[in-house]
Structures are given as C-alpha cells and as structure tokens.
Amino acid sequence: xxPTWSVRRLHVLDDAQIEGLADVLNDCVNxxxxxxxxxxxxRERALAFWRRVAQGVAAGERALLVAEDAQGLCGTVQLVLDxxxxxxHRADLSKMLVHRRTRRQGLGAALMRAAEATALDCGKTLLxxxxxxxxxxxxxxxxxxxxxxxxxxGYALMPQGGLCSTTVFYRELVG
Ligand SMILES: CC(C)(COP(=O)(O)OP(=O)(O)OC[C@H]1O[C@@H](n2cnc3c(N)ncnc32)[C@H](O)[C@@H]1OP(=O)(O)O)[C@@H](O)C(=O)NCCC(=O)NCCS
Numbered sequence: 509x510x511p512t513w514s515v516r517r518l519h520v521l522d523d524a525q526i527e528g529l530a531d532v533l534n535d536c537v538n539x540x541x542x543x544x545x546x547x548x549x550x551r552e553r554a555l556a557f558w559r560r561v562a563q564g565v566a567a568g569e570r571a572l573l574v575a576e577d578a579q580g581l582c583g584t585v586q587l588v589l590d591x592x593x594x595x596x597h598r599a600d601l602s603k604m605l606v607h608r609r610t611r612r613q614g615l616g617a618a619l620m621r622a623a624e625a626t627a628l629d630c631g632k633t634l635l636x637x638x639x640x641x642x643x644x645x646x647x648x649x650x651x652x653x654x655x656x657x658x659x660x661x662g663y664a665l666m667p668q669g670g671l672c673s674t675t676v677f678y679r680e681l682v683g
Contacts, residue, residue: 513577513615515622521562525574528581529561530554536605537667542640543603547667561586561603571599571626575606575615582610585619587627587635599627601637604645616648624681633681638663641673654679 518525530551537549545553564570569590575583588600601623606615627635639645641659650656654677663674 509613511614511618513575513582513610513613513618515573515575515583515615515618517622517626518565518572518574520566521558521572525581526555526558526562529558529574529584532581532584532605532607533557533603535607535609539608540667541605542643542664542666542672543605545667546665546669549667564588564590571623571630573619573622573626575610575619577610579609582607583615583619585623587623587630587632589630589632597632598634598636599630599632601627601635604637616645617652620648620652624679628681628683633683635679635681636676637678638674638676640664640666641675646675646677649677652679 533554534549536543537545537547561570561572565572571587571589573585574581583606585604586602588602591598604616604619624635637649639649657676657678659673659675661673662671664672666672
C-alpha cells in the first residue's frame with residue numbers, strides 16, 4: 509500500500525508548523541502517551557515546547573523530522589545533536605510522536621529509519637533513547653533492531669498519574 513504521508517527534515521519552523529506539531533503532541537498526550545507532559549496539556553505549554561525546539565533546530569542543536577499527510581502534520585521525531593565534547597559521535601532520539609489518525613500504517617518505522625539516516629548525515633554513529641517499558645514504542649524499537657539496555661522502575665509519571673518503568677535502548681549505526 510502506498511503511504512499517505514511523506515517525511516522530511518525541517519531546518520526552520522514557521523508558526524503553522526509549530527501549531528501543527530502542537531496538535532500532534534496534544535493528540536499523543538490526550539491518547540495517554542508518556543512523552544514528558546502531564547494531562548491536560550494546555551495549548552500554551554505545547555506551543556512553548558515547540559518554540560523552544562524551533563530555537564534548538566535553528567541553532568543546529570537538534571535535527572527535526574516531520575511527517576505530513578493531506579490533513580497536515582501527522583508525525584515527528586527529533587535527534588538531540590548537541591552533546592558533551594567527549595560524545596561527538598552520539599545523539600539522543602527524542603519525542604517520537606505519531607498522530608492517532610496515522611498509527612499502525614508504518615509511519616513510526618519510517619520516522620525511525622529517516623532519523624537514523626539523518627543521524628549518519630550528521631556524523632552520529634550511536635543513538636540512545638528511552639521508552640515506557642512494554643509499550644507500543646518499545647515494541648517498535650525492538651522490532652527495528654535497537655538493543656535493550658535495561659529498565660528503570662518508577663522513572664516517570666503517566667499523563668494521568670501513576671508511575672511507569674522506562675526502558676533504555678541504543679543503536680549503533682553503520683554508514
Ligand atoms: C509508538 C508510535 C510512535 C508508533 O507509531 P506507528 O506509526 O503506529 O508505528 P508503526 O505503524 O510503524 O508500527 C506500529 C504497529 O503497526 C503495525 N503496522 C505497521 N504497518 C502496518 C500496516 N500497513 N498494516 C497493519 N499494521 C501495520 C506494526 O507491525 C506495529 O505492530 P505492533 O504494535 O503490533 O508491533 C505511536 O504509537 C505513538 O506516537 N505513540 C504515542 C507517543 C509515544 O509513545 N511515543 C514514543 C515516545 S518514546
């Protein structure tokens with residue numbers, strides 16, 4: 509089946525893209541995803557988050573990938589490129605978000621593959637991320653060959669409250 513979305517890297521974000529990313533983030537938090545925010549996530553907090561990300565992207569500290577379909581932005585993932593001077597080869601993979609309207613069609617996997625290719629383009633050969641233990645995202649990362657390091661119990665709160673365990677993953681990239 510031909511995908512209904514396309515993935516690209518943004519180097520500069522305009523207001524419409526920031527609004528679209530806030531929509532995706534809100535949808536994920538409303539759907540119960542533990543991605544750094546408590547429910548309810550106000551529009552203002554979501555927009556403030558993406559404005560900070562936009563500054564990091566403009567400064568070259570982050571790489572931002574977005575997916576778009578006919579309705580607008582429907583997915584995103586980031587690489588935190590700015591790392592300590594003794595880890596120039598490493599990046600953190602962060603804020604992998606797919607809108608509920610486009611889930612389970614392979615977009616999450618496509619965003620991960622695009623993020624890995626972007627990381628190599630940026631000279632990164634080691635990626636690290638964490639995800640709720642046993643969740644949809646952790647399953648995706650394992651399926652794509654990421655190596656599970658271990659789980660940290662009680663690491664974060666779910667958006668509606670209640671602690672969850674986080675599993676740390678890494679992936680070595682070969683150019
Ligand atoms: C985790 C997340 C990014 C996955 O995105 P996604 O686009 O649904 O991912 P994929 O479509 O690549 O894979 C998801 C499932 O759909 C299945 N799938 C993929 N393409 C498919 C297709 N064409 N038809 C049917 N099923 C398909 C995959 O096999 C996978 O199955 P599984 O969950 O049983 O293992 C998404 O659920 C999400 O945004 N969650 C909320 C935010 C979040 O938790 N982010 C992670 C932070 S670490």
